Amino acid sequence: AQKITQTQPGMFVQEKEAVTLDCTYDTSDPSYGLFWYKQPSSGEMIFLIYQGSYDQQNATEGRYSLNFQKARKSANLVISASQLGDSAMYFCAMSSRLYGNNRLAFGKGNQVVVIP
Amino acid sequence: GAVVSQHPSWVICKSGTSVKIECRSLDFQATTMFWYRQFPKQSLMLMATSNEGSKATYEQGVEKDKFLINHASLTLSTLTVTSAHPEDSSFYICSARLFDRGRKDTQYFGPGTRLTVL
Numbered sequence: 001a002q003k004i005t006q007t008q009p010g011m012f013v014q015e016k017e018a019v020t021l022d023c024t025y026d027t028s029d030p031s032y033g034l035f036w037y038k039q040p041s042s043g044e045m046i047f048l049i050y051q052g053s054y055d056q057q058n059a060t061e062g063r064y065s066l067n068f069q070k071a072r073k074s075a076n077l078v079i080s081a082s083q084l085g086d087s088a089m090y091f092c093a094m095s096s097r098l099y100g101n102n103r104l105a106f107g108k109g110n111q112v113v114v115i116p
Numbered sequence: 117g118a119v120v121s122q123h124p125s126w127v128i129c130k131s132g133t134s135v136k137i138e139c140r141s142l143d144f145q146a147t148t149m150f151w152y153r154q155f156p157k158q159s160l161m162l163m164a165t166s167n168e169g170s171k172a173t174y175e176q177g178v179e180k181d182k183f184l185i186n187h188a189s190l191t192l193s194t195l196t197v198t199s200a201h202p203e204d205s206s207f208y209i210c211s212a213r214l215f216d217r218g219r220k221d222t223q224y225f226g227p228g229t230r231l232t233v234l
Contacts, residue, residue, distance in 0.1 A: 033220065033221065035222070035223075037225070042227070043207060043209070043227065043228040043230070044225060044226075044227040044228060045160075045209060045211070045225035045228075046225075047118075047222060047223075047224055047225070050220045050222055091159065091160070095221070102148070102213060102221055102223075103150070103162055103165060104150075104160075104162070104211075104223055106159045106160045107159065108158070109159055
């Protein structure tokens with residue numbers, strides 16, 4: 001089985017500051033993918049960033065970067081220069097061959113509120 | 117790129133009726149689509165994996181006769197909630213798998229359908 005853990009309570013972030021969202025995972029598969037999605041109040045799930053287990057470098061996509069620490073099994077999302085539109089739920093997810101057919105296992109999510 | 121649409125975005129129906137939800141990948145072909153259910157303030161729960169041209173694979177505890185899935189083409193999957201009851205009220209969201217060889221294998225999500233059964 002694979003498991004994703006997101007335990008931070010809701011967070012308030014000052015606009016223009018950086019925020020780090022924690023995610024730890026557990027899997028016995030050496031080959032896996034890690035994803036972060038953003039879900040604003042409208043409900044849509046927006047893909048943000050991907051990290052493969054064999055990727056040598058941490059993934060970056062614009063203001064999003066993934067702090068991948070394989071030995072610690074953590075994949076924290078860093079959002080730099082927060083904007084009001086970043087207020088949303090953020091979900092960490094993982095896929096692996098062992099889990100089958102690239103199904104995604106999701107964490108419980110982190111609530112972020114950006115304040116002006 | 118990688119746009120997924122869902123229709124309808126919301127639906128209200130009477131108990132006992134059936135509701136069909138469509139999920140389309142607009143600018144790519146998806147041999148695999150997924151259907152999720154999400155309760156308020158909770159995470160996504162995978163209901164089933166929809167494979168083009170074959171039967172869907174349901175997660176444990178999901179009634180296949182209750183939630184009928186058809187993946188008739190590489191761009192369309194449908195979820196039909198049969199004989200809906202108030203406990204079926206939820207947010208249903210689909211995703212389509214985009215596999216870019218040599219790069220990554222990612223699911224892109226539709227905007228979701230909010231179902232309310234009276």
